[in-house]
Amino acid sequence: MDERIQHAKLLYESAVFAADEAALDTADSELDAVEADLALARGRIAHGRFLQRGTEYDPELFERALRLYRAADDLRGQAEALFWLGIFHQLVRRDDTTAVPSFSRSRELAAKSGDSLTLSYALRHLGIAEQRAGHLGTARDLLEESTRLRRELGFLPGVAA
Structure with missing residues (x-):
């Protein structure tokens, strides 16, 4: 399991069992980063299918990744x-x-x-x-x-x- 997903689980437990109010916001941010990486990876796979089979695809996965990277102020991800x-x-x-x-x-x-x-x-x-x-x-x-x-x-x- 991705470390960030595992960490989100720990943050959830910290919020629920230790009343850590900031933990859920941190978990959301980390999961947004996972989601951005996943969208980018799925977009690359769709592009690979285009190159191999000519299957057109929608750029929404790349656009979603860009929105999430912008929200996280992740310049490398945005690039x-x-x-x-x-x-x-x-x-x-x-x-x-x-x-x-x-x-x-x-x-x-x-x-x-x-x-x-x-x-x-x-x-x-x-x-x-x-x-x-x-x-x-x-x-x-x-x-x-x-x-x-x-x-x-x-x-x-x-x-x-």
């Missing part, structure tokens, strides 16, 4: 959820105009939170959008920065992609 919203629009809907703002904000938040992997993904997909728009110099710069980050992280499959 990842925004990246996946961008992926939905870029790859499923073929709409770079809608995707780019999500990728750009993901880039900002990933950099701010120190999430180099999500930053590398956001840069890569911004580069793809720039390439499609005919801005080859900018596209190259973004793709090179993405590759540099992936090398630093030792993410060799991402370098090869």
Whole structure:
């Protein structure tokens, strides 16, 4: 069982048996984080099905994750959820105009939170959008920065992609 769910159980017991008034609010916050992570994970699975089978999906899971991460002020989580919203629009809907703002904000938040992997993904997909728009110099710069980050992280499959 996820540690956070187990901790919520302990917080419940603290609230009920020890009259800890703050425990339930803490439990809610921790469970919201679990829910955000779960929504993001389910969204990725839906995207995997799209890639394998062409099964379209709704971006609601990514939007839900984003709302929960925002409520928790989790910048890293927001960056990842925004990246996946961008992926939905870029790859499923073929709409770079809608995707780019999500990728750009993901880039900002990933950099701010120190999430180099999500930053590398956001840069890569911004580069793809720039390439499609005919801005080859900018596209190259973004793709090179993405590759540099992936090398630093030792993410060799991402370098090869």
